[in-house]
Amino acid sequence: MAGTKLKIKKVKVGLGTCGIAAGASQVYQELESLGKKEGFEVGKVGCLGLCYREPLINIEGSFGRVVLGDISPSELKGAWEDIKNGYFPEEKIIFDGQNYRDNFITRQKRIVLRNVGLIDPEDIEEYLACNGYKGLERVLTWEPEKVLTEVEKSGLRGRGGAGFPTGLKWKLTRAAPGDTKYIICNADEGDPGAFMDRSILEGDPHSVVEGMIIAGYAVGASEGYIYVRAEYPLAVKRIEKALKQAEKKGFLGENILGSKFSFKIKIKEGAGAFVCGEETALIASIEGKRGMPRLRPPFPANRGLWGKPTSINNVETFANIPWIILHGAEEFASIGTEDSKGTKVFALAGRVKKTGLVEVPMGTSLKEIIFDIGGGIKEDKKFKAVQIGGPSGGCLPDKLLETPVEYRALTETGAIMGSGGMIVLDETSCMVDLARYFLTFIQSESCGKCVPCRVGTKRMLEMLNRLTEGELSSEEIPKLEALAHVVRTASLCGLGQTAPNPVLTTLKYFFSEYDMHAKEKRCPAGVCTGLTTFVINEKVCTGCGICVKHCVVKAISGEKKKPHRIDVEKCVKCGLCLINCPFDAIYKV
Amino acid sequence: MGEEKITAKKREQLKKTIARFSGQGEVIALLLAIQREEGFLSRSVLEQISEEKNIPLSELYGVATFYSQFSLHPRGKYVIRVCQGTACHVQGATKIAESLKQELGIGEGETTHDRMFTLEYVNCLGCCSLAPVLVVNDLGVQAKMTSAKVRKLVRELRRR
Ligand SMILES: Cc1cc2nc3c(=O)[nH]c(=O)nc-3n(C[C@H](O)[C@H](O)[C@H](O)COP(=O)(O)O)c2cc1C
Ligand code: FES
Numbered sequence: 001m002a003g004t005k006l007k008i009k010k011v012k013v014g015l016g017t018c019g020i021a022a023g024a025s026q027v028y029q030e031l032e033s034l035g036k037k038e039g040f041e042v043g044k045v046g047c048l049g050l051c052y053r054e055p056l057i058n059i060e061g062s063f064g065r066v067v068l069g070d071i072s073p074s075e076l077k078g079a080w081e082d083i084k085n086g087y088f089p090e091e092k093i094i095f096d097g098q099n100y101r102d103n104f105i106t107r108q109k110r111i112v113l114r115n116v117g118l119i120d121p122e123d124i125e126e127y128l129a130c131n132g133y134k135g136l137e138r139v140l141t142w143e144p145e146k147v148l149t150e151v152e153k154s155g156l157r158g159r160g161g162a163g164f165p166t167g168l169k170w171k172l173t174r175a176a177p178g179d180t181k182y183i184i185c186n187a188d189e190g191d192p193g194a195f196m197d198r199s200i201l202e203g204d205p206h207s208v209v210e211g212m213i214i215a216g217y218a219v220g221a222s223e224g225y226i227y228v229r230a231e232y233p234l235a236v237k238r239i240e241k242a243l244k245q246a247e248k249k250g251f252l253g254e255n256i257l258g259s260k261f262s263f264k265i266k267i268k269e270g271a272g273a274f275v276c277g278e279e280t281a282l283i284a285s286i287e288g289k290r291g292m293p294r295l296r297p298p299f300p301a302n303r304g305l306w307g308k309p310t311s312i313n314n315v316e317t318f319a320n321i322p323w324i325i326l327h328g329a330e331e332f333a334s335i336g337t338e339d340s341k342g343t344k345v346f347a348l349a350g351r352v353k354k355t356g357l358v359e360v361p362m363g364t365s366l367k368e369i370i371f372d373i374g375g376g377i378k379e380d381k382k383f384k385a386v387q388i389g390g391p392s393g394g395c396l397p398d399k400l401l402e403t404p405v406e407y408r409a410l411t412e413t414g415a416i417m418g419s420g421g422m423i424v425l426d427e428t429s430c431m432v433d434l435a436r437y438f439l440t441f442i443q444s445e446s447c448g449k450c451v452p453c454r455v456g457t458k459r460m461l462e463m464l465n466r467l468t469e470g471e472l473s474s475e476e477i478p479k480l481e482a483l484a485h486v487v488r489t490a491s492l493c494g495l496g497q498t499a500p501n502p503v504l505t506t507l508k509y510f511f512s513e514y515d516m517h518a519k520e521k522r523c524p525a526g527v528c529t530g531l532t533t534f535v536i537n538e539k540v541c542t543g544c545g546i547c548v549k550h551c552v553v554k555a556i557s558g559e560k561k562k563p564h565r566i567d568v569e570k571c572v573k574c575g576l577c578l579i580n581c582p583f584d585a586i587y588k589v
Numbered sequence: 590m591g592e593e594k595i596t597a598k599k600r601e602q603l604k605k606t607i608a609r610f611s612g613q614g615e616v617i618a619l620l621l622a623i624q625r626e627e628g629f630l631s632r633s634v635l636e637q638i639s640e641e642k643n644i645p646l647s648e649l650y651g652v653a654t655f656y657s658q659f660s661l662h663p664r665g666k667y668v669i670r671v672c673q674g675t676a677c678h679v680q681g682a683t684k685i686a687e688s689l690k691q692e693l694g695i696g697e698g699e700t701t702h703d704r705m706f707t708l709e710y711v712n713c714l715g716c717c718s719l720a721p722v723l724v725v726n727d728l729g730v731q732a733k734m735t736s737a738k739v740r741k742l743v744r745e746l747r748r749r
Contacts, residue, residue, distance in 0.1 A: 018716050021730035051718030192674030192713035199715075230621070230658050231714055233727060271617050271656030274712065288614035290655040306613070347717060349676040355718035387675060423675045423717075437678050441712065447655075579688045579736045 002086045007062045008040045014056035014117060016047030016202045017234050018195075022054035023072065030073040031057070034080060046203020048117025049357030050094060050104055058118070059083070067095035104354045107373045109335065111343050112319045113359045116203030121238050124245035127206040133251050135322035139214050140259045147218040148174065151321070153329035155341030160186055160277075160314030161392065161419050162494070163340070163407040169311055172301040173219040176309035183215045183224035184286070184305065184312040188270055188277040190229065191390030192441065194421035196345040197315035199357055201228070201235040204319070205242035209265065211318030213251065214325065216263040219311050224265040227282055230272050239267055274391075274445035278493050279312045281447070292447050293493035314419065316345055336362030340406035340417075350387075350423035351378045358422075360405070367401040370424055381426040385510070389418025391438045391445075392498030394505030395431060414505045416498065430527035431510040432517050436464040438502040446495065453496030456487035460503065467514070469530035470521035477514055481507055529573050532588040538563035540585035547577035547586065595633040602626075603634060607641050616644065616652055620659060629660040657711075665700045665707035667746050669693075670724050674713030677721040685721050686710070688736040692743045705747065 013019070013028045028042065035042045040061075048056055053069030057076075063086075070092055079089055093101050100106045110116075119126035127133070139147050152167025173181060185208060189197040201208060212224045228236050243265055246252045254262045268286050275281045276291040283305050285291035304310020320342060324332045333341045340362035346369060349355045353375035360369060366386055370376070377383050385395040394415030396403065403409050410417045425434070439461040448454045463480045466472040484500035484507075491497045507514060516522050523531040536547075536556075541563040548556045548564065555571040558564030566577070566586075578586040595603075606626065610619035619638065624630055630653055639646040653659045671686050686708075690696055693706050700707040716722045719732035723739075731742065 017714070017730055018719055018732075021716050021719050021722065021732040025729070054719075189715065190712070192678075193676045193717050194713070195715035195717055231711060269618060269621060271621060272658040272711075273656050285617065286614055288616035288652070290651050349717035349720065350679055390675065421675070421717075423679065425679055429679050434679070437675070445712075575684075575687060576691065579684060579691065582737065 004086050006059075006084055006086050008038070008059060008084070009061045010041040010043055011035065012043040012045045012058040012060070012120065014047055014054060014058075015044040016199060017232075018047055018051050018199075019054045019056065020234075022051075024055035026073045027055045027057065027071050027076060030076055034077075038084075043120045044122065045118060046116050046121050047199045047357065048094075048105075049113060049199065049359075050102065050354070051356035052354050053094065053102075056094065056117070064097045065095065066093065066097050068092040069094045104356065104358075104373055104375070107368070108359050109343050109361050110359050111323050111332075111335075112200065112207075112316050112345050113203075113357060114323065115207065116199060116357075119204065121203055121205055122241050124206060124242070124249060127204070128249075131326060132206055132322075133210055133246075133249075135325035136210050136213055136217075136251060137257060138325055139217055140257055140261065144174065144218050144220065147214065147325075150329045151218070151324060154324045154332040155329075155336075156317065156320055156324065156332065157340060157407065158314055159316035159320075159344065159419065161389070161416065163417060166313060166317055169301060169313070170215060170219050172299070173221075173309050173311040176302045178309050180223075180308045181219055181221035182305045182308055182310040183212050183219065183221045184279075184282070184300075184310055185212055185224065185226040185315060185318055186277065186279070186282060186312055187226055187228040187232075187235070187315050188282060189232070189315070189419065190274040190277040191392075191419050191421045193347065193349055193387070193390060193423045194419050195347045195349075196357060196420045198232050198235055199347075200315050200319050200345075201232070202238055205235075205239045206246065207319045207322055208315055209239070209242055209246055210251070211321035212265060213256070213263050214321050215311060215313065215318065217261050219309075221311070222262050222264070224263065225268050225286055225305070226265060227268045227270060227276070227286060229270040229276075236267060236269060243267070273447075274441075275447045275493070275495050278495060280493070282312065283310065290447075292449050293495070295492060316420070337404065337406045339408040344405060344417070344420060346405075346420045346422045348374050348422050348424070351381065351426040351428070352376070352424040353378055362406045363404045365402050365404050366396065369405070369422065370401070374424065377424065377426050381428065383424070384427055384429060385425045385431065387423040387425060387434070387502075388421065389416040389501070390421045391441050392416055392494065392501055393418045393421075394501045395425070395434065395509065396505070397509040400509075414501065414508060416501070428525055428527075430523050430525035431506045431513045432464065432467055432523070433525075433527045435503045435506045436461065436468055439464055439499070442495070442499040446499075450490075450492035450496060452487050452490035453492065453499065456483060456491075457496070457499055459483060460487065460500070464503070467517050468523070468528040470517065472518055474515060474518035477507075477518060526588040529575065529588070532573070533568055534566050534571055534573060534575075534578060535587060535589055536564050536566055537585045537587060540583050542583055542585075544582065546580055546582060550576045550580045552576070595631075595637070600637065603637055604641065607638060616642075616649070617656070620649075620653060624659060629663050631661075631663075663700070663704065665705050667705060667725050668707045668709060670709045670711040670714075672712075672714050672716075672720070672722045672724075673710045674717060674720075676717035677713075680720045682721045684736060685723065685734050685739060688739040689723075689743070692740055706743075 157163040281291040281293040300310040345359045543561040
């Protein structure tokens with residue numbers, strides 16, 4: 001391409017929430033003015049998943065497609081003359097027209113994310129051009145039972161956390177007595193540190209909508225709901241658009257594509273409650289009530305929304321469906337392991353070099369994901385643990401890095417597959433602090449209906465708080481563990497039943513850190529404020545005196561323009577000096 | 590609950606909003622819509638909904654206090670929501686929150702006297718790859734925050 005004048009037809013900017021946060025809107029504006037001058041169109045795509053290289057642009061034309069990353073508006077302006085003549089800035093090329101140049105993406109297998117980051121999510125034509133709604137067309141020529149068999153044969157298991165076989169869930173819903181049935185898409189994505197579902201909904205909403213319509217046909221439902229968390233305004237906007245367009249094209253509404261099957265979908269926005277991701281709580285929330293879970297059985301497949309049989313599935317589960325219908329159950333089942341079929345999308349974040357969306361075949365090891373795809377630890381620090389499954393999951397140490405990602409193997413470690421959040425931790429994280437963090441989360445999100453969860457997690461949190469203050473003796477640690485088992489066994493819903501996992505896994509794999517907090521009253525990572533001292537790095541300190549002004553107890557002293565000192569006796573560890581030091585010269589040990 | 594006198598004009602306006610949500614189980618959607626218009630849910634607003642929809646006030650109060658999106662008190666012109674999700678937590682979210690508290694002189698869930706700022710925590714904004722993050726009102730997410738960026742942001746908002 002180099003040296004020849006390119007015919008650029010369209011430039012698409014990655015405008016997911018993350019892209020926008022990284023400054024993609026300014027890039028979009030810059031491109032719009034360039035486009036007006038030079039006669040190309042400007043469009044948007046969702047997040048390709050290479051979040052660490054945002055903002056991203058796709059340049060399309062007679063030459064094919066080139067993807068560039070790390071684009072700033074000013075650089076773009078400067079480089080445009082070169083780009084037009086086929087000279088792309090080497091270090092910014094992600095896809096050169098033939099190959100991806102970044103092994104973050106070449107090592108992935110994309111089924112769920114097949115279109116994400118490539119097509120304009122607000123333009124149904126682009127989805128249609130990628131075999132969109134072809135799965136639905138095919139299914140409408142089948143008997144519903146055949147759809148059930150096909151999904152069952154594929155071995156697809158729910159991607160929302162528990163991994164229940166999707167085909168079976170649909171079958172049970174179809175078999176349940178009653179004429180009115182519902183399909184619900186769980187887009188509550190409450191696990192902190194997870195953004196797979198957001199990216200799918202923002203990047204390829206039609207794949208989820210198509211999956212839901214197929215589900216409706218299979219179970220005999222004529223109405224569906226998408227329950228989206230309130231923190232995802234852009235996803236809501238994109239689904240709204242997708243629904244309107246699908247309706248216009250006759251994929252939704254009465255007599256879909258001339259068949260006898262009718263189906264409509266409504267959006268319900270959540271209002272901020274983690275427990276509403278639990279299926280019975282979610283149903284209560286759609287009904288307009290407080291989102292309290294209830295005892296199961298009866299399962300939603302028998303008694304769900306407004307008491308009617310309901311099949312509730314996760315976003316990613318639905319996004320798999322059209323692919324399975326088009327490529328066949330056998331092909332799907334040939335990917336993955338004996339126990340877990342297909343692929344899984346992970347949201348890779350934390351202290352890893354390359355953060356973003358990773359979709360890999362089930363059975364890929366944690367090590368491959370974090371080191372080969374994610375590029376290892378930031379600043380080449382030492383890997384400490386990987387947290388998977390959010391507040392219901394666990395922290396796994398380096399000796400378990402060979403663990404394959406599949407439902408069974410992960411459950412055996414004490415963690416869970418979860419919905420796909422994967423947070424990498426290095427030596428700067430304290431495992432006791434992390435356990436405490438998750439319990440704080442659970443405590444504030446516990447709905448309060450059952451005692452083991454409401455009170456049990458509170459007592460556990462109190463113990464952990466005391467531990468991080470150096471006030472818990474090592475004799476009390478077994479009590480913490482015993483209580484964790486009680487909460488796990490006796491809680492009413494999944495929230496309480498899995499809440500002890502972060503504590504139990506850190507106790508199991510990082511006991512020495514608990515021990516150090518309890519016996520030596522020391523936090524080896526320097527995170528737990530109660531057990532650390534504030535120190536000034538004399539090599540970095542310029543003696544500007546800003547910390548002196550902020551210190552309320554006058555614990556800092558020193559000559560102007562000379563390194564300062566903190567008097568440990570006077571220091572109350574408020575941390576104001578650390579926050580305010582313009583040179584980052586203050587640290588905790 | 591925040592006590593705000595309600596004018597006849599506002600009453601009419603509310604009536605229209607309430608009428609838009611007539612379907613089954615639309616209470617949460619209605620409260621969200623009103624909160625977006627008014628900034629918070631005052632007692633008089635809840636009373637009016639209760640009357641017109643024939644839902645006990647206690648039930649509305651139950652819903653409004655269950656979900657973290659709802660506020661029963663007036664909030665600031667700028668609502669700063671700082672992420673306390675896992676990815677942000679392990680990359681300094683506590684420090685960002687502390688900087689905000691110091692810069693604004695308020696704690697979590699509080700509003701400044703001049704009603705300029707409210708500080709809230711949020712569990713995850715789904716931008717974990719750019720942690721630590723925060724969001725102001727419905728404007729875009731602010732990525733890779735530092736204490737210095739926090740100070741700059743607050744000063745900019747004050748000047749606006
Ligand atoms: C506390 C709690 C939170 C949950 N949060 C979510 C969530 O955010 N998204 C989701 O899809 N499933 C979530 N689940 C799982 C759902 O209850 C349900 O199993 C799932 O939506 C079923 O869909 P699937 O079969 O496709 O996985 C949660 C479960 C519990 C106990
Ligand atoms: S953890 Fe902060 S955005 Fe997800």
